[in-house]
Amino acid sequence: DVKVTQSSRYLVKRTGEKVFLECVQDMDHENMFWYRQDPGLGLRLIYFSYDVKMQEKGDIPEGYSVSREKKERFSLILESASTNQTSMYLCASRTGTITDTQYFGPGTRLTVL
Amino acid sequence: AQTVTQSQPEMSVQEAETVTLSCTYDTSESDYYLFWYKQPPSRQMILVIRQEAYKQQNATENRFSVNFQKAAKSFSLKISDSQLGDAAMYFCAFFGGGTSYGKLTFGQGTILTVHP
Numbered sequence: 001d002v003k004v005t006q007s008s009r010y011l012v013k014r015t016g017e018k019v020f021l022e023c024v025q026d027m028d029h030e031n032m033f034w035y036r037q038d039p040g041l042g043l044r045l046i047y048f049s050y051d052v053k054m055q056e057k058g059d060i061p062e063g064y065s066v067s068r069e070k071k072e073r074f075s076l077i078l079e080s081a082s083t084n085q086t087s088m089y090l091c092a093s094r095t096g097t098i099t100d101t102q103y104f105g106p107g108t109r110l111t112v113l
Numbered sequence: 114a115q116t117v118t119q120s121q122p123e124m125s126v127q128e129a130e131t132v133t134l135s136c137t138y139d140t141s142e143s144d145y146y147l148f149w150y151k152q153p154p155s156r157q158m159i160l161v162i163r164q165e166a167y168k169q170q171n172a173t174e175n176r177f178s179v180n181f182q183k184a185a186k187s188f189s190l191k192i193s194d195s196q197l198g199d200a201a202m203y204f205c206a207f208f209g210g211g212t213s214y215g216k217l218t219f220g221q222g223t224i225l226t227v228h229p
Contacts, residue, residue: 033216040122042204042219058216090158099146099208102217104158 003027004093004105012111019078021108023091029103030096032074034058034066037088037107049074050096081112115140117207119220126195127228133180134190134223136205145209147181147188148217153201161203164188192225200227 007022023032031050035043035058045058047066055066063085067075074093078085091105116139126132138147149161164172164181171179176196180189192199205220 035219040221042117042119042221043217044219045216048216088156092158101148101160101163104150107156 004091004103006089006091006105006108008108009106010109010111012113013078013081014113015082017078017081017112019081019110019112021076021078021089021091021110023074023076023093023105024072025074025093025103026072027093027095027103028071029093030071031094031098032068033092033094033102034064034074034076035090035092036060037090043090046076081110083112086110086112115142115207115209115218117205117218117220119205119223121223122221123224123226125226125228126192126199128195128197130195131191131193132195132225134192134203134205134225136188136190136220138186138188138205138207138218140186140207140209142209145207147179148206148208149177149179149188149190150204150206150219151199151201152204152222153198158204162190195227197227197229200225 004025033048034046037043049055049068065077089108092102094102118137145166147164150158151161152158162174176193178191202222204222206217
């Protein structure tokens with residue numbers, strides 16, 4: 001079974017802090033994604049990566065950056081956390097075949113105070 | 114840009130009954146894929162069922178089936194013989210080519226409650 005893990009289930013940070021959310025997949029998938037999930041808005045794509053050190057902006061990249069130094073790990077970075085970034089963050093991975101299923105991690109509930 | 118709309122924020126069903134969750138989408142593409150994902154209270158999202166737009170036959174996975182109406186741009190999920198474990202948030206998602214190539218567009222989600 002594909003396993004996608006995220007470093008924390010719950011995280012509380014202060015405004016202005018730099019925040020790292022980590023995601024690791026164990027199936028050698030080429031593609032990885034970061035979404036945020038908010039009530040009434042569904043999931044919105046922040047960034048996706050199609051290879052090591054290769055990424056593209058999604059629909060809502062403002063205030064975020066990403067890093068993918070190794071194939072299995074995809075990090076989401078909040079350079080200076082703000083209260084409007086309080087949300088559930090979901091990581092997903094997929095093979096290089098774009099019609100294949102995306103596999104999701106358990107999510108990180110981030111609260112920015 | 115594609116949009117996906119789930120007009121039912123919440124639905125409920127009695128155990129063993131059937132429930133249908135609605136989804137509509139908007140696209141100018143002719144070749145695309147549609148998905149239903151389930152997010153149980155533990156939060157790990159899993160794929161329930163997928164439909165390729167070029168296939169006229171509706172997809173079925175055990176108790177889950179879809180009603181895909183391409184002309185109407187409608188993609189509903191039917192859950193038969195509902196079980197307590199079906200309680201979750203369900204997301205409809207669209208995948209196509211063009212500028213959105215490589216990513217899914219999700220609807221707002223429908224929370225399904227199953228009553229014993």
